[in-house]
Amino acid sequence: MAGAGRTDTRLVESETTETDAVAAVAVGLSAVLFALAVAALFGRVSLTGSLLGVQTVTLLGGLLTALGGTVIAFGVGSRFGYVETNPDPSAGLIAGFGAAVPWVVIGASVASQTLGLGAGVGVVAGVATGAVAFAATVLPREDLGSTVPLGALLGVTGLVFLTGAIGPTWVWELGWAQQAAITAEFLIPVSTLFSALYGGWASAKAYGGFGARGRHMGAYVLVYVNALSIVAFLFILVAFVVVQGIPGLLNGTEFGFGTGPTTSVFGVSVALPVSVPFLMNGVALFNDFQGVLPAIVGTVWLVVGAVVLAVPLGVGAALFLTEYAERGRFTQVVEVATNGLWSTPSIVFGLFGFAFLIPRFGNGKSLLSGMITLGFMLLPLVVITSREAMLSVPDEYRDASAALGVSKWQTIRSVVLPAALPGVVTGVILGVGRIAGETAPILLTMAGGTFVPGSQTADVIGGFQFTSAPPFVANPELLQATSALPYQLYALITAGVGASSNVGNADEFRWATALVLLVVVLSFYAIGIATRYYFRRRLRHT
Amino acid sequence: MAQVTDPRDGRIRSAVGEQVRRTKRFADETEPAALAILAVMALSLLGALVGFLAVSDWTIVPFAAFLASSAVGWVRYQEETAYLIALMMTVSTILILGLIVVFIFRESIPVIRYESATVYGITVPGLRMFIQPNWDAVSPPIRYSMVPMIHGTVMVTLIASAVAAPLGVSAALFLSEIAPATVREVVKPGVEILAGIPSIVYGFIGFTVLGPWASDQFQTTGQGSYLFVGIVVGLMALPTVVSVAEDALSSVPESMKSGSLAMGTTDWQTMTSITLPAAFSGVSAAVLLGVGRAIGETMAATVMLRGVPRLTEPLVNVFYGQETLTSIIARNYGEADGLQMDALFVAGVILFVTVLVISVGAQYIEWRMHKRLGGEI
């Protein structure tokens, strides 16, 4: 048989047939069910209400049953030669396990709960049902194996909904010491969701005519759904924060000449033409509108401090590792150490700052401790990305420069560093985005009160003083606790609604803070990604 | 035994000897004045470090000396100064890891002593933290058990991995093997941005939206459940899994993939039979790193959990979320002092060690994969 017998597959396949169309309709039906399930899960579709004049649960049940029937019909039709397909002898072990899992759940819950036979019998029944589903998938030819057990699953689920065995008001008390129950509101959408995925998988396989191509289709449907869901999730998340945050952010916003606060640019006072109190005020009793200015300024200073500390250290270390040190034990140890530092939980950095830095900077939480802690967090990322960038500079550049008799440091300064600059810059910007949103480390090292008055806005540059006693230079601004956006949001959450009555609408205030934080962090990311594109494009065109 | 260690001993000795010779050669070749400047730089920085560790107000003096000598060195002997500064920066990176280890371990010692337990007549320090499940910092007997928090972290991590691993690997396959170039250019930055959303924002949404909704759905008393913390943390760990796994998949040589396709296999068969097995260790390293992220995730857990350090009843009750190793630190650092604060450091030590082991393990796996595929490390 092996390889010798040519199968009757033709090089060019016929045009789309009616049977292909049936399978395509089944895939579409699964997509509709998937969408309905998601909508029901988030309460966009009411389970007790009706859709298109039919009760929602009945509609879901009917669609599931129809989908299950179609899938089975396709498989049986293929087995008896009514539909032209190209199935393998078996659907395979993975498909078997895939089909067994839901049947184990169904078997176990029916035996232990519906029939009330207890947990022990439930487990046995679950395993038995799963084994039957597994055998039914694996033993027959692929066209039956990959459709019948899954079609039956869809059919059973659909019938349970249709007959009202699980209606919109169904509840299963788990009877645990800490009270919990599984309700229809949760079960119906979730089981519909998984059934739709299984249905889509089976009908995509059928659409591909089973065999290698069918499995390819089935897998691609799932992979595409996953990728699409991730993108949709990101989009919904950001959109949700924006929609919730905009009212609070724009509270009391005025446009027009002279409405904004006055700042001096090169010694000339200029009134900004726009006033956004949320961004320009602190919290004070007599403010018309409250704001988060101290937290914004705090975040900016934090980032500046961390960058000033981490970037030279990190780039220097990366330089030494790539240019001076010979590859060996030492570089390996440093690599392992930096990667270890990179994955160290942020709260551990916080603990470290608490134990190490706070006693050394005036025994209280301070901006400086926060800066250094975040700098330590940023450091491994700078080392890793700079090292990657420097390693990707081709050796020919170095050799060419060395062949001209240029010294090593001159080579590094005039050849390696400029070539590695894009990678380093991008890495630093993305790293900054990451630390700007960190809460845990500054929680223990820097953060002050929940509502910070505008007068406490850190003024680091104006704060330097010279003293006669050691350490001779002092900056009380650096040694004071201040706020930062992520911490402010945390404090607002934990403070609860009662404590925040002095900012007007507390909920709006919180969402607006979240929005400002998100905008600050994501703009770092946007800049980082844009920089990368810019450099890459320039590289390609020169 | 001796025979085994001997050659290694010899190797170390010869390596040290080589180092000494190199240093000597460097000293011989360098001008005495430059050497002096370098020595001043090194000594003054060392002095500053000692001063800083000793909490001295005079730390600034050696530090200023370091800055001054570096400035002089930079102007007169740039080559040597640059080398020394780069070396110092490398050393300081390792030093920071060392300092973290020393300081968090040092702070946790008192409570480890306090929580000693005797087993078969042997007193084991810290054992009682792991054999009884009570955390009570207020009423005697004062007990600091890590068991409830370990339970919470394990629950959250398991759920998070169940979310992040399959979705992450599938998304990595999509990005590296399936997506057309234009789609990839959109989805890839999207995944990066997902990594950038601050954990407190996830926590806030979880707290205000998901928490009440879940408590309603499962008819629990009060809000906070390991199930939803796990799902949220899993989504947060997803980008790590995606980007590391994608790197691993792309490092499988294109020639292997074309070789399989030219045999007349489908793209999916090539992925499952050639690409994934070849990149298997890299992909598992990605999952491990994702697990590490999930273990260390703090703010979302802190905000969404109940903050009562006890076990759920029964242990598999994922609809209640009590406390994890990370959240207990973030929640209690404020009012804690003395032994309780030290107990928080113990939680930190457990976290640090677990994640470090995972990270080193993942690196080892990746290193082996590169070696096997014959590429450069």
Place this chain on the structure above:
Amino acid sequence: MSENTTPRTETEPQTETATTGTDQPLTTTAGESVEQTRDEWREYDFRGEAKMTVEDLDVHYGEDHALKGVSMEIPEKSVTALIGPSGCGKSTYLRCLNRMNDRISSASIDGSVKLDGEEIYQDGVNLVELRKRVGMVFQSPNPFPKSIRENIAYGPKKHGDLDTGLLARLLNRSDAEERDELVERCLRDAALWDEVSDRLDDNALGLSGGQQQRLCIARCLSVDPEIILMDEPASALDPIATAKIEDLIDDLSEEYTVVIVTHNMQQAARISDQTAVFLTGGELVEYGETDQVFENPRSERVEDYITGKFG
């Protein structure tokens, strides 16, 4: 971590572009019309029936015009050599014959390629079936990181012709015997059996370069193709391994249609029945029986190329 977004598949045409650029002056002499050469080779009476027929094949990689109106008939059960300077499009041409160029997103292909009279560039073509019938051996050996046995059995397994999986073994319908027969037959056909018969379960990456390449040929034979495309199969090998591969190609032409790209003219002269000469710019300049092309080329440019005045 995430630097490497440039699709790897796109780098290939770029190198092609670069090499074309360096040979630029040659294109100015491309005066002879393509039509004329085509009419000339049509006068030949090749020894077999046409297995593949290519008509007016044009390939663009983005802006770059890699193949210009190539037409050619490939007779069955013979060796057809494609020669020409690097960057002339001969590899591109080869990859069009089993549609491996589909992997390159920037490639656009016009014209017609027929396999046994059936157009392979049309909707509904089953790529799996096509590539089963038109096998390919690559420039550098690319065995899978699996055992020698699994390398050979890979194709038939994926096509469902062999099943030795866990399930098949449990159900006692494993094709282990058929597999071993197939492995032995393919390895013998590829003249590798004597060297590896005692270590079939070793990793294929442990073989020498020449052995790896013969393993790749054996792997290609395992799905019983009709045509074998070879893209400079000996360019990465030493002279002894090359000689072995050449002998092998000679044997293969008894049963298979072989199309081989090479830039080694002696090799083409030694092994091929007919030779096609591509010159810079992606044009097919001369196509005919090997002896005739090498001894008495019709085109002056081809003569210059063959006698080593350039290329």
